[in-house]
Amino acid sequence: MIGLLEIYIEKTINFESGVTNLGQKKISRAVISRLPRYYRYLGELLEEGKERISSNELSKRMNVTASQIRQDLNNFGGFGQQGYGYNVKTLSDEIAKLLGLDKEHNVVIIGAGNIGQAIANYHAFDRSGFRLKGMFDIDPALEGLEVRGGIKVRLMDELEDFLKENDIEIVALTIPKTEALEVAKRVTKCGVKGIWNFTHKELNLPEDVTVESVHLSDSLMKLFYKMNSNEESNK
Amino acid sequence: MIGLLEIYIEKTINFESGVTNLGQKKISRAVISRLPRYYRYLGELLEEGKERISSNELSKRMNVTASQIRQDLNNFGGFGQQGYGYNVKTLSDEIAKLLGLDKEHNVVIIGAGNIGQAIANYHAFDRSGFRLKGMFDIDPALEGLEVRGGIKVRLMDELEDFLKENDIEIVALTIPKTEALEVAKRVTKCGVKGIWNFTHKELNLPEDVTVESVHLSDSLMKLFYKMNSNEESNK
Numbered sequence: 001m002i003g004l005l006e007i008y009i010e011k012t013i014n015f016e017s018g019v020t021n022l023g024q025k026k027i028s029r030a031v032i033s034r035l036p037r038y039y040r041y042l043g044e045l046l047e048e049g050k051e052r053i054s055s056n057e058l059s060k061r062m063n064v065t066a067s068q069i070r071q072d073l074n075n076f077g078g079f080g081q082q083g084y085g086y087n088v089k090t091l092s093d094e095i096a097k098l099l100g101l102d103k104e105h106n107v108v109i110i111g112a113g114n115i116g117q118a119i120a121n122y123h124a125f126d127r128s129g130f131r132l133k134g135m136f137d138i139d140p141a142l143e144g145l146e147v148r149g150g151i152k153v154r155l156m157d158e159l160e161d162f163l164k165e166n167d168i169e170i171v172a173l174t175i176p177k178t179e180a181l182e183v184a185k186r187v188t189k190c191g192v193k194g195i196w197n198f199t200h201k202e203l204n205l206p207e208d209v210t211v212e213s214v215h216l217s218d219s220l221m222k223l224f225y226k227m228n229s230n231e232e233s234n235k
Numbered sequence: 236m237i238g239l240l241e242i243y244i245e246k247t248i249n250f251e252s253g254v255t256n257l258g259q260k261k262i263s264r265a266v267i268s269r270l271p272r273y274y275r276y277l278g279e280l281l282e283e284g285k286e287r288i289s290s291n292e293l294s295k296r297m298n299v300t301a302s303q304i305r306q307d308l309n310n311f312g313g314f315g316q317q318g319y320g321y322n323v324k325t326l327s328d329e330i331a332k333l334l335g336l337d338k339e340h341n342v343v344i345i346g347a348g349n350i351g352q353a354i355a356n357y358h359a360f361d362r363s364g365f366r367l368k369g370m371f372d373i374d375p376a377l378e379g380l381e382v383r384g385g386i387k388v389r390l391m392d393e394l395e396d397f398l399k400e401n402d403i404e405i406v407a408l409t410i411p412k413t414e415a416l417e418v419a420k421r422v423t424k425c426g427v428k429g430i431w432n433f434t435h436k437e438l439n440l441p442e443d444v445t446v447e448s449v450h451l452s453d454s455l456m457k458l459f460y461k462m463n464s465n466e467e468s469n470k
Contacts, residue, residue, distance in 0.1 A: 032460070036453040040435070063439060099456050100463030114356070118349035124435060124452055128459065170458070194462045196455065200275070200359060204298060210465050212458035214451065217359055218271040220431065221334050223405070223447035224363065225267070227429045228335030230445050 027098075031072050035095050037062070038072070042092040043127060054085035101128045105194075106167055110183055111174035112137035112145065112153045115198055119172055120147045133166045138175075163190040170194040177201035262333075266307050270330050272297070273307070277327040278362060289320035336363045340429075341402055345418055346409035347372035347380065347388045350433050354407055355382045368401045373410075398425035405429040412436035 041062055045053060055073075059066035073091070076098060096102050109116045112135055119125075120132055135153050137143075145153045154162065162168070171187045173180055173195060180199035187195070188209050197203055197213040205211060276297055280288060290308075294301035308326070311333060331337050344351045347370055354360075355367055370388050372378075380388045389397065397403070406422045408415055408430060415434035422430070423444050432438055432448040440446060 036450070036456040039456065040450070040452060063437070099460045101456060101459055103459075103463075105459060105462075114349040114353035118353065119451070121349070122451065125455055128452065128456055130455060169462070193465075194458050196458055202298075208465065210458060210461045212454055212461065214449070214454050215271070215275070216354070216357065216449065217275060217363065219447055219449050220360055220365060221271040221274065221336060221363055223429055223431050223445060224336055224338075224340060225334045226447065227340075227404070227445045228338075230428075230443065 027075050031075050032098075034072060035099055039092060039095045039099065039101070042088055042095065043124075045088045046092060050088055052085045052087050057085070096128075104129045104131050105170050106131050106133045107170045107172060107196075108132075108134045108136065108163065108166075108168045108187075109172045109174060110136045110156075110159075110187075111172075111198075112139070112142050112147060113174060116172070116174035117147055119174065120151070133168060134162055136162075138179075159186065160190050163187060163192060168192055170196060172196040172198065174198045262310050266310050267333075269307060270334055274327065274330045274334065274336070277323055277330065278359075280323045281327060285323055287320045287322050292320070331363075339364045339366050340405050341366050341368045342405045342407060342431075343367075343369045343371065343398065343401075343403045343422075344407045344409060345371045345391075345394075345422075346407075346433075347374070347377050347382060348409060351407070351409035352382055354409065355386070368403060369397055371397075373414075394421065395425050398422060398427060403427055405431060407431040407433065409433045 041058065055066040055069045058064075058069055062069070073086070076094065093102070107130055109120055109132065116135065116137075120135060132148060132151060135147050135151055136156055136159055137153050138156050140155060142153045143155050147153060163171075168187075168190070169192060171184075171192050171194075173183060175183060177199045180197070180201040181203060184195055184197075184203050184205060188205055193208065194210045194212070195203060195205070197211055198216075200215060200217060202213065203211050276293065290301040290304045293299075293304055297304070308321070311329065328337070342365055344355055344367065351370065351372075355370060367383060367386060370382050370386055371391055371394055372388050373391050375390060377388045378390050382388060398406075403422075403425070404427060406419075406427050406429075408418060410418060412434040415432070415436040416438060419430055419432075419438050419440060423440055428443065429445045429447070430438060430440065432446055433451075435450060435452060437448065438446050
């Protein structure tokens with residue numbers, strides 16, 4: 001059993017055992033948890049058309065020490081070269097593989113309110129393998145509303161068939177919390193393995209279902225708390 | 236200098252020194268980071284009309300051991316009583332004080348798109364002292380749109396005056412990331428001390444400004460990564 005955030009490289013990037021001596025190297029939970037941030041910055045560099053970057057430049061942008069960056073990235077192969085730096089595309093691709101972003105994930109959003117529509121239209125997600133296949137709502141007034149190129153809101157009675165026919169792995173739940181658990185149970189019965197949960201309700205589901213919750217209220221409390229401590233410490 | 240998530244009780248809940256022997260007790264960063272979650276659950280209990288709860292019941296609901304709960308809550312006073320449990324309202328109020336949620340915070344949202352409107356309408360935030368005072372956008376077509384009881388979208392040329400006249404402490408940024416830094420600088424010049432940042436852009440601002448970022452793409456990557464590891468470990 002391998003911890004969620006603690007992996008062996010050979011498992012995740014599928015190096016055949018023996019092909020590389022990195023095969024047995026363990027990447028710490030802390031490094032893995034920093035990878036999405038690296039990936040985000042590398043994406044910005046790609047958008048700007050930058051082909052390579054030194055650890056010093058990346059350090060300034062990310063507000064992390066250059067030695068931390070070198071240490072983190074050396075963990076999975078050290079692609080940086082003296083006097084050249086890192087190749088942005090290669091590094092981004094390697095991190096994508098480590099995080100499993102090189103695979104496509106078919107997604108359905110349930111709840112066509114503001115949050116649901118916002119997620120549907122974040123084109124930045126496409127880069128991570130997010131493939132929006134369908135959008136559902138309980139409200140007949142929304143049926144047929146086009147939320148994104150060709151994708152129209154469907155009603156909940158079509159849900160089960162749609163999930164199975166379209167090989168949906170992930171459901172984003174952007175519905176009231178009172179409905180959250182019931183809908184989550186419905187979709188996991190159809191083979192959905194991941195729930196992106198915006199409902200402010202914690203979901204206890206079978207172990208083989210992964211739940212990632214976005215608790216906006218926790219984030220807001222953190223902001224208040226940090227502001228409060230900041231004020232107190234400046235007194 | 237006190238770390239952001241490491242506080243002395245007397246600072247935050249303003250116990251006069253000497254009035255209580257809790258005065259010098261330090262609450263660990265780990266406990267503080269769990270408090271928003273306790274607060275969320277206690278809010279659910281209040282909504283259900285529950286007046287008291289035992290650590291065992293709370294443990295089942297939150298999927299945390301009862302001894303962890305007792306340990307965490309004893310940190311700031313041990314309101315639990317043998318055979319009675321915790322008084323839900325008292326506990327919730329104490330956590331609110333620790334997190335600084337008992338104070339009101341005047342908020343303006345900049346960006347009246349889907350995310351901005353979603354935040355404006357999350358009534359759950361009201362309980363944490365979130366007071367929406369205004370909503371701004373760059374798009375003249377949105378001017379005057381009512382987003383929530385009496386609050387209408389204003390255009391950006393009114394921004395500075397509005398922030399100063401309404402004593403705004405916090406701005407939620409729900410705008411494209413290309414505009415994020417410029418707008419953040421504009422508002423901090425008007426005395427705003429906290430930015431709730433949804434822009435997918437990291438903001439480096441003066442030290443006395445607190446930034447709390449919601450990176451939805453990081454959350455999505457975490458979901459993909461956890462699903463990937465889950466699959467691998469089940470092979």
